[in-house]
Amino acid sequence: MTAVPSVPMSRRDWLLSDRPQSRTQARLGRAYMTWRRFSANRLALVGLGILMLLILMAIFAGVLSPHSPVSGNLAGARLLPPGSPGYLLGTDEQGRDILSRLLHGSRLTLFVIILVAVIAAPTGLIVGAVAGYAGGWVDAVLMRITDIFLAFPKLVLALALVAALGPGIENAVLAIAVTSWPPYARIARAETMTVRNADYIAAVRLMGASPLRIVLLHVMPMCLSSLIVRITLDMAGVILTAAGLGFLGLGAQPPLPEWGAMIASGRRFILDQWWVATMPGIAILLVSLAFNLLGDGLRDALDPREAGQ
Amino acid sequence: MTLPETSQMVAGRSKGARARGRAAVVARFLVVIVTTYLGLLAVTFFIGRVIPIDPVLAVLGDRAPAHVVERVREEMGLNLPLYQQFFRYLGDALQGNFGTSVLTTNPVMTDIRRVLPATVELATLGTLIGSLIGVPLGVLAAVKRGSLIDQAVRIIGLIGYSVPIFWLALLSLLLFYAQLRWVAFPGRIDVVYEYTFTPKTGLFLLDSLWQRQWDVFRDVFRHIILPASLLGYVSLAYISRMTRNFMLNELSQEYIVAARAKGLSETRIIWFHALRNAAVPLVTVIALSYASLLEGSVLTETVFAWPGIGLYITNSLQNADMNAVLGGTIVIGSIFIAINILSDILYRTLDPRTRAR
Secondary structure: OOOOOOOOOOHHHHHHOOOOOOHHHHHHHHHHHHHHHHHOOHHHHHHHHHHHHHHHHHHOHHHHOOOOOOOOOOOOOOOOOOOEOOEOOOEOOOOOEHHHHHHHHHHHHHHHHHHHHHHHHHHHHHHHHHHHHHOHHHHHHHHHHHHHHHOOOHHHHHHHHHHHHOOOHHHHHHHHHHHHOHHHHHHHHHHHHHHHOOHHHHHHHHOOOOHHHHHHHHHHHHHHHHHHHHHHHHHHHHHHHHHHHHHOOOOOOOOOOOHHHHHHHHHHHOOOOOHHHHHHHHHHHHHHHHHHHHHHHHHHHHOOOOOOO | OOOHHHHHHHOOOOHHHHHHHHHHHHHHHHHHHHHHHHHHHHHHHHHHHHOOOOHHHHHHOOOOOHHHHHHHHHHOOOOOOHHHHHHHHHHHHHOOOOOEOOOOOOEHHHHHHHHHHHHHHHHHHHHHHHHHHHHHHHHHHHHOOOOHHHHHHHHHHHHHHHOOHHHHHHHHHHHHHHHOOOOOOOOOOOHHHHOOOOOOOOOHHHHHHHOOOHHHHHHHHHHHHHHHHHHHHHHHHHHHHHHHHHHHHHHOOHHHHHHHHOOOOHHHHHHHHHHHHHHHHHHHHHHHHHHHHHHHHHHHHHHHOOOOHHHHHHHHHHOOOHHHHHHHHHHHHHHHHHHHHHHHHHHHHHOHHHOOO
16 A cells, blocks of 8 residues: 555646545546546537526526516507517517527527437437347347437428327427437447446356346446446537427427527518528527537547547 | 448459359349338338328318218228228339329329429539538548638638528528519529420529520529529538548658659649549538438528428428328438438449458
């Protein structure tokens, strides 16, 4: 046993110590390194900032909104341009404040993102980890199904699904989730294959762990970092698909302030009242961009193998 | 690469083993094709027959008398067990029989034949624009890595990935049509020409060129250029990013060092040696982006009133015309799958490393 140096360590040294005294210290140290790599990427920080802002907007939409998002002032405030007194971003054809609608719309955006991630990611993770760990015909069958779904045109399939299920934001979420799990399964399988024959898995197996326990506790955690990167990058596309469904009238139904549907209703006034359709589009662009930036940053920080590409 | 085991099996064996290995590759491709198409048909069957309220009601409306409903139910085969219905559906779909469109009262396949060329023309021009600009941009970004150009290409690409295309389409119409008058009103061709011009292939640009109708060509061009450029921008974002990756990979290879040592000019090294090798995976990327444009044109066509399969599907959606929606889905899905598989085969043919040595 080497003696612990008696010199008082700074917090940084403690985190970066190559001889961590506890699991917590090792974990915190790794997290610190990851954060350092991540925060060196300014654009990724911008992305993170935008998403924090989105979450704050969603939480405090009720407090921040100057007006009601669903009922407007039909008599006195129809189609006011941005900068009108009391209406920072202008109003729409029903005299509703666009800013208030955007603020409340952030809740719907978060709702879609979170639900899609909660449905699609575990599905893909389980399918991929089971396929990769089990191997043999289980692997062959599961991966064939995954590849079949991977070969489908996502947007068109989502359209057809929503057409059958009926329009609505829950059905839109379901349709997007059904079409977005296959890449996660492939990633999880690839990661599982690399750790399957690792020594630590053999050790756990010798200690008598059941296959279920091995997959759940020892294989799946290893897939998480690649999965998180991929999910973050995919969320940009999920937002665009959800907005597209909303634009076609298949997503959130009026009077819900869904951003894609807002663009659709502003479409009729685009020539004279450009702001009605423009503002929600900027919101979609920003959030989608934020996910792309964050995802790129996370990939460089969590997955050094792919960094530099 | 989906089949590394088989290609490795092929390497370094006797002639007979190699032929068997090749047969195994072909067999696996056939399995992939068959199961993927079956999957597509199963999913659309599920969407069309299992989920909806009642297909008979969708055809007849809810005021039809009971005996008519019963007769139609039997005609549609809905009284059969589900698996028999599926086989009927399979047989019909494989013959291109997707039923009748409630909206247009034509067979869905007839409708799709009419609208598909418009989408193909749009997506082809979009992919052309995307690759002709995207590939050079990606090469430049890789060569001048970290420079201002690299940053600019990255940002152009990021925005292309993040922008809602229907929104960009609306804004570009506002600018290029309403303000600048550079392009024509949404649609595919001016009403003036609609009756004087008889297209042969349905690809209006080629048809008008072939018939030397220059004024028609000009009009068609003014209609197609904006939606095609928008789709081109989306594919440019993807193509330039992948080109950059492939080129960075090639430029770090030893043969580049050897070429430099031989004293070849940098231009020659980049555009002939490196790009030629990067071109192999690029073909796959361009094929995939073409497939995604065929699909992605759904939203663009809606904004530009472009009479293609995307607009056909969305119009049918809004009128609960399930036969048309599913027919369109199957056709787009089939093309999508075909391009996917073709690009995979092409990749294997072009890259000698995936073949027997």
